Amino acid sequence: MVTYIIRRLIWSVVMLSIVSIITFAIFFLVPRLAGATSEDLAARYVGRTASAEQVKVAAEKLGFNDPLVVQYGRFAKGIVVGADYDYGPGVERCPAPCFGYSFLTRLPVWPDLLDRLPVTISLALGAAVIWVIAGVATGVLSALKRGSFFDRAAMSIALAGVSMPIFFTGMVSLVLFSYGLKITVAGGTYTPFLTNPATWAYDLLLPWITLAFLYAAGYARLTRAGMLETMNEDYIRTARAKGLRERTVVVKHGLRGALTPILTIFGLDLGLLLGGAVLTESTYSLPGIGKYAIDAIGRQDLPQVMGVTLVAAFFVVVANLVVDLLYAVVDPRVRLV
Amino acid sequence: MQKTTRLGVAALSAVLALGLAACGGGSTTTPTSSGAPAAAGSTGEFNGALTAVVNPSDKKGGILKLANAGDWDSLDPGDTYYGYSWNFIRLYGRSLVMFKSAPGKTGNELTPDLAEGLGTPSDDAKTWTYKLKAGIKFEDGTPVTSKDVKYGVERSFDKEVFPDGYTYFNDFLNWPKDYKGAYKSKDVNTDSAIETPDDQTIVFHLKQPLSNFDYFAQLPATIPVPKDKDTGAKYKEHVISTGPYKFDKNEIGKGFTLVRNDQWDPATDPNRKALPDGYDVATNVNADDIDNRVLAGDLDVDVTGTGVQPAALGRILPDPAVKAGTDNPTGTRLWYTSINGNVAPLDNLECRKAVEYAADKTALQTAWGGEFAGGQIATSLLPPSIPGHEDFNTWVPGADNKGDVTKAKEALTACGQPNGFETNIAYRAERPKEKAAAEALQQSLGRVGIKLTLKPFPQTDYFALYAGKPGYAKDNKLGLAMNGWQSDWPDGFGFLQQIVDSRVIRDTGGSSNISVRDPEVDKLIDQAMEQTDPNSRNGIWTQIDKKVMDDAYILPNVWAKALLVRSKNATNVFVNDAYGMYDYLGMGVK
Numbered sequence: 001m002v003t004y005i006i007r008r009l010i011w012s013v014v015m016l017s018i019v020s021i022i023t024f025a026i027f028f029l030v031p032r033l034a035g036a037t038s039e040d041l042a043a044r045y046v047g048r049t050a051s052a053e054q055v056k057v058a059a060e061k062l063g064f065n066d067p068l069v070v071q072y073g074r075f076a077k078g079i080v081v082g083a084d085y086d087y088g089p090g091v092e093r094c095p096a097p098c099f100g101y102s103f104l105t106r107l108p109v110w111p112d113l114l115d116r117l118p119v120t121i122s123l124a125l126g127a128a129v130i131w132v133i134a135g136v137a138t139g140v141l142s143a144l145k146r147g148s149f150f151d152r153a154a155m156s157i158a159l160a161g162v163s164m165p166i167f168f169t170g171m172v173s174l175v176l177f178s179y180g181l182k183i184t185v186a187g188g189t190y191t192p193f194l195t196n197p198a199t200w201a202y203d204l205l206l207p208w209i210t211l212a213f214l215y216a217a218g219y220a221r222l223t224r225a226g227m228l229e230t231m232n233e234d235y236i237r238t239a240r241a242k243g244l245r246e247r248t249v250v251v252k253h254g255l256r257g258a259l260t261p262i263l264t265i266f267g268l269d270l271g272l273l274l275g276g277a278v279l280t281e282s283t284y285s286l287p288g289i290g291k292y293a294i295d296a297i298g299r300q301d302l303p304q305v306m307g308v309t310l311v312a313a314f315f316v317v318v319a320n321l322v323v324d325l326l327y328a329v330v331d332p333r334v335r336l337v
Numbered sequence: 338m339q340k341t342t343r344l345g346v347a348a349l350s351a352v353l354a355l356g357l358a359a360c361g362g363g364s365t366t367t368p369t370s371s372g373a374p375a376a377a378g379s380t381g382e383f384n385g386a387l388t389a390v391v392n393p394s395d396k397k398g399g400i401l402k403l404a405n406a407g408d409w410d411s412l413d414p415g416d417t418y419y420g421y422s423w424n425f426i427r428l429y430g431r432s433l434v435m436f437k438s439a440p441g442k443t444g445n446e447l448t449p450d451l452a453e454g455l456g457t458p459s460d461d462a463k464t465w466t467y468k469l470k471a472g473i474k475f476e477d478g479t480p481v482t483s484k485d486v487k488y489g490v491e492r493s494f495d496k497e498v499f500p501d502g503y504t505y506f507n508d509f510l511n512w513p514k515d516y517k518g519a520y521k522s523k524d525v526n527t528d529s530a531i532e533t534p535d536d537q538t539i540v541f542h543l544k545q546p547l548s549n550f551d552y553f554a555q556l557p558a559t560i561p562v563p564k565d566k567d568t569g570a571k572y573k574e575h576v577i578s579t580g581p582y583k584f585d586k587n588e589i590g591k592g593f594t595l596v597r598n599d600q601w602d603p604a605t606d607p608n609r610k611a612l613p614d615g616y617d618v619a620t621n622v623n624a625d626d627i628d629n630r631v632l633a634g635d636l637d638v639d640v641t642g643t644g645v646q647p648a649a650l651g652r653i654l655p656d657p658a659v660k661a662g663t664d665n666p667t668g669t670r671l672w673y674t675s676i677n678g679n680v681a682p683l684d685n686l687e688c689r690k691a692v693e694y695a696a697d698k699t700a701l702q703t704a705w706g707g708e709f710a711g712g713q714i715a716t717s718l719l720p721p722s723i724p725g726h727e728d729f730n731t732w733v734p735g736a737d738n739k740g741d742v743t744k745a746k747e748a749l750t751a752c753g754q755p756n757g758f759e760t761n762i763a764y765r766a767e768r769p770k771e772k773a774a775a776e777a778l779q780q781s782l783g784r785v786g787i788k789l790t791l792k793p794f795p796q797t798d799y800f801a802l803y804a805g806k807p808g809y810a811k812d813n814k815l816g817l818a819m820n821g822w823q824s825d826w827p828d829g830f831g832f833l834q835q836i837v838d839s840r841v842i843r844d845t846g847g848s849s850n851i852s853v854r855d856p857e858v859d860k861l862i863d864q865a866m867e868q869t870d871p872n873s874r875n876g877i878w879t880q881i882d883k884k885v886m887d888d889a890y891i892l893p894n895v896w897a898k899a900l901l902v903r904s905k906n907a908t909n910v911f912v913n914d915a916y917g918m919y920d921y922l923g924m925g926v927k
Contacts, residue, residue: 043802089568
C-alpha cells in the first residue's frame, strides 16, 4: 500500500512536469515555429504604444532571446526557489512557488491563484455534495422502482439537466430567483467561509444548485444503470437468501458494487472543477480559478494561463490518486500493489 | 429521500423557469416591466439624458453600485487608457484641467481643476504654464505641489512599468536625450521638459508648437503622485487620492470601494458635487448579468459605458416603458475599413473609389449591431460630436446607401480592372461584429467583381504583427482591414492624428494608421497643431477629413452608438459628450 502511494506520488510529479513542458511549448515553442520573433512575443507585454527599441529591451529583459530550454528552466526554477521581479522603483521577491509574473496585470500569478482558490473549492465541493447525494439517491430509487412514474419523471428531469448548458440555466435562475423573486443573491456575490459560514452558503446556493443540477442528472442515470445491473447479480440473491434486511442488501451490497464507476467519474469531475468551474464562475461572476482562467485566456496573459493549467492539472492528478486509493475501500476485490 | 425531493423541486423550478422564459420572455421581463412605468415617469424619456440632467438633485448620501464586465486596465493615473476610466478617475484624482461635468456639448469644454486657469501659452505655443490652486491636499493631508504633478508625468514615461498608457507626453515634451523615466533616470535633470519654479507653478516645454496642449493637461498623467508613496507597478493597488473619494478596499481583478476623502476641500473644487457617500465597483462581472441587474434596479451603472448586450436589446427596444429609461448617444468612435494603397491594385485611386461606391452601408450598419447598438451610418471620419465635423459625403453609395454598382463599375474600368480584382480583408478573429462587417463587404463588393477573402487575426497582435505591420500587410495582400478608432479627447487632433498622420506608421507595426499616406495631410496636421485660434484650427481638421476622403484611403462604416440604461436609483444622470457615456462625477443616489 505504502509503496503504491509513493509510486503514484512520483508518477504524479512526472505527470505535472510533462503537463508544464507541453503547456510551455504551446505558448513559447509553437509561435516560434510559426515564425514569431522574440520581439513579437515581447510586444504583447509592453502595450501598443511602445517603440521598437522598448520592445527590444523588453524581449531581452523577459529572456525571450535565450534558448527555450533555458527559458523553461527559469520558469521551473521559479516554482521551486522563487524569482525576482522589477516593479519600477525596486525589485520584489516572488517567493516559491512562483508561477511567474503577469506583465499585463503587473502582479505575480501565485498569490492571485491562492486568492481565488477558496471560491472554486467552495463552489466545487458544495455542488459535489449536492449532486452526489441527489444523483445517487435518485438513481438508486429509480432502479428500485424501475418503470414507475417516479423513475420516468426523474430520468426525464435528468435528461433535461444533462442537456442544458449552465450558462443558460444560470442566467435564467439569476433572473428568476435573484432579480425577480429576490430570494437569492445577485451574480458576483461571495462571502468567504471564515467571515460568515451562513452567508457563504446562502451566497453560493444558486450556483451550487445549478451546477449540481447538471452533474446530478448524469450521476442519477449512471447509478440507475449500475444498480439495475448489480441487483441482478448472484451475490444479491445470496444476500437476500441469507435473510438480510432489504435495506442492507441495497445499501451494503448493491450500491457498493455500483459505486466503483461513479467514484471514477466523480474523481475526474471534481478534479476538473477544482481546476476551475469556468462556465459556472463566468455565469455567476464568481472570482474563482475558472473565471481567472477565462479572463487570462481572453487577454492572452501567458504566465496566468500557465499557472491555471498547472493548478488544474494538479487537481486532476490528485483527485485520480485519491479515487484509486478509495477503490480499495469501496470494493474489497481491489488490492493496491 | 428528503434531499432527492429538494433536488426535484429545484430541478422542476428551473425547468418551469425555462418554460416560462421560452414563452417570449414574458415572465422574466415582468418584474422589470412592472417597475419600469413608474421609473419612466420620473426619469425622463428616451434620450432624455443626452442634453439635460435627468432626476436633478443635490441630495447627499448612499452608495452608487457599478460593475465592469472586464477588468480595469489600471487604476493608476499614469497607466490607464480607457475612456470610462478617465471619466471615473476624476472621483479620486484631480488633473491640471478637466472636462466640465455637464450634459451635451458643454461636457466637451475644458475647465481648470488643479490649476487656477487654463494654460498660458508662450514661445509660439511651445511653452505652457499653469498655476496651481492653493489648499489642495493628498488624502494624508500633505499639500499638493507642482513637483507632485511633474513627478506624475515623469513616472508615466516608463512604458515598461506602465504599458497601458498613452505616449503623448513622451512624444511631445522636450525630454533630455536618452531619458527613460522617473525610475531608470532618477538623477537626470528634466527642466528642459517640465519646470517647477515654485510649488504652485508648472511649466511644460514642447519640442514643437502645440496649440491644444490643454487637452494634454486634462490627461490623468497630470494627476499628482507623491514620490515617497509611489510603488511603481503596484501603485494601482492604492492610489493616493486628491479627489473627493479615496480607496477603501481594492482587490485587483475583483473590485474596489471608494469612501469620502476628508482632506478634499470643496472650496477648491467647483466641479465636483460629491453626492454619494461612496462607490462600490465590481469587476469581471458577466456582461449579460450586468444588464439584467441594471434593468432590475439591483445595480446602478455598467461602468464601461459601451451599451447593453444583444440579449438586453431584445428586452428594451420592444417595450416603450423600458426604452424610455435609456439613452442612445453617438460616441466619438468610428468603425471603418482601411483601404491599403500599398497593395495593388488599390494603389490606384479609381480602384479605391470602386470600393467606396460598391459598399452597402446599410448592410455594414446591420453588421455592426444596427441603428441602436451599432451606429449611425458614417459618411466621413470626424464624428458629429467633435468640433470640425461637417456633413459631407464624397463617395455617395446610392441614394439608399446600399451601394452604387454603376459608379463602382465605372471606377473599376478607369482603374483598368473592368472585371474586378481579388484581395484580402483582415479582421480581428475575436470580434464577431468585425467578421460580420467583413462578410457584408465581401457580399456587396462581390457584386462588381471585387472578390474578398476573409483573413482573421488575433486581436492582441492585430496591429503589432499583422494588419498594422506594413511589410506583412503588403506581402500578404491585405488590401482591406477592419479598423476602429475612438478619440482620446473631443477635438480633431485627438481623433485624427493617430489614424491619418503617415508619420505614425512604423515598419515594426503597432500603428492604428494602416492606410493613409498623404504628405499633404501631414502638412495640414502640422498647421493645425500650430493654429491657436480654435475656429481656424477646427477648419483645418475639416480640410483633413475631406482630403483623406478624397484619397479614398478609408471607407467609413458607422459612428458608434451605444444603448445605455439609466439607473433607477441614481440622480443627476446625464451623458457627457467628452466621454460618450454617463458622467460619473455628477451622479448621486436617490
